[in-house]
Amino acid sequence: MGGVTLYGHPQSPYVRRALMAFYEMGVQDFDFKVVSSSKGDTKTDEYLAMNPFAKMPLLDDNGQYLYESRAIMRYIAEKHAGESSSDLVGKDPLERALVNQWVDVEGHSVTEQVAVVVEENFLKKLMGTGEPDKDRADAAKEKLARLFDVYEKHLEGREYLVGGRFTLADLTHLPYTELLPHAGAAELISSRPNMSKWWERISSRPAWKKVQQLEAKLS
């Protein structure tokens, strides 16, 4: 089965989210086309015809285009569910809802704050786009601390967020959380024992290592 192409940059957290789903489900048969937004690749007429929002990742499955990283991860998990013993989605409406719930908490509460911390304390210096706004970063770190207090309590006696196994609920947290140490904010996780154990567990999965190694492989 060919004709599946994922467009994106291997460093993009959103692209890494989609790649993780491919690797977790053991999908081998797909092409990865590197595109760079800084080089204008996502603004060409050709790209906009596929994703008019000019964002990455973008999936081309035999001529059908799909975008938004969390929609792609759900699609890949569902499409390949029969081929794998992994159930990343949830086995009944309630379990599916709890997975969705944590994906929504990540997408609408956590990542917003992580992105601010990463932008101020890491990206600005890296890309030379301006002086870090310490107040903005500190406010985001404070919000994250309150959110992570809830995670810490939830993970008491739990190895994973939902269903006693790795699901999309855990997967979706990998890309941005990975950047917290670069932004000098690793202690947000390391100071919380349950979150530390959970992070160690999910980030040491072979599929995640594969995502992290992809860029080196491509060059």
Next chain:
Amino acid sequence: MPKLTLHGTAISPYTRRVIMTLYEMGVEMGVEDFVHIPVSPLTGGTKTPDFIKMQPFARIPVLEDNGSIIYESRTLMRYVADKYMDQGPNLLGDTLMERALVNQWIDIEGHTFSPPVMILVYERVFKPHLHKRPCDEERWKDGREKLSRVLDIYEKHLEGRDYLVGNSFSLADLTHLPFTELLPAAGAFDLIESRPNVCRWWARISSRNAWKRTQQVEPYEF
């Protein structure tokens, strides 16, 4: 005994998203189907120990279903559409790819469409009416600009289409109803009206009976 309890004032667009889905799936308010408890963050209702035990992020809406607790409005709309699939319409999508496209548009709504809409609604409606604070005009103008760019893409996508995905109403359309409902009060409905395809789509989805009934649970004064 009620099967479901929905916690959250219907003034909240997030709660409206869930009530709309319940009504679309034929689940009625009342002792037999679902009980509605209009707890409000404005009166401290989400900061009580009992509420925090149920929803530790202190947000509405929350659904209690026979002892199980679920939250996040888009999760709840998916759950209701999933759970009542046998008795109501299929709002999730008919095929694997259609389901994916519904998810794609729900994410576009949540991460690209609603943020500028929320800025407009917050600045021009919630701040003055609920928080007694003045509108930040610069922020409001910036919200209009951002929403215009997004709506240009919707306008093109909705050419020759009645709905965002496939040939029938789905969660992709439903999820846009709350917040957008307040664009007239936010002084930005002209952005919808001036785009024929978006305008036609909005008229179609907002005239659904279930939406009219949702609005009547707690009609807006603004």
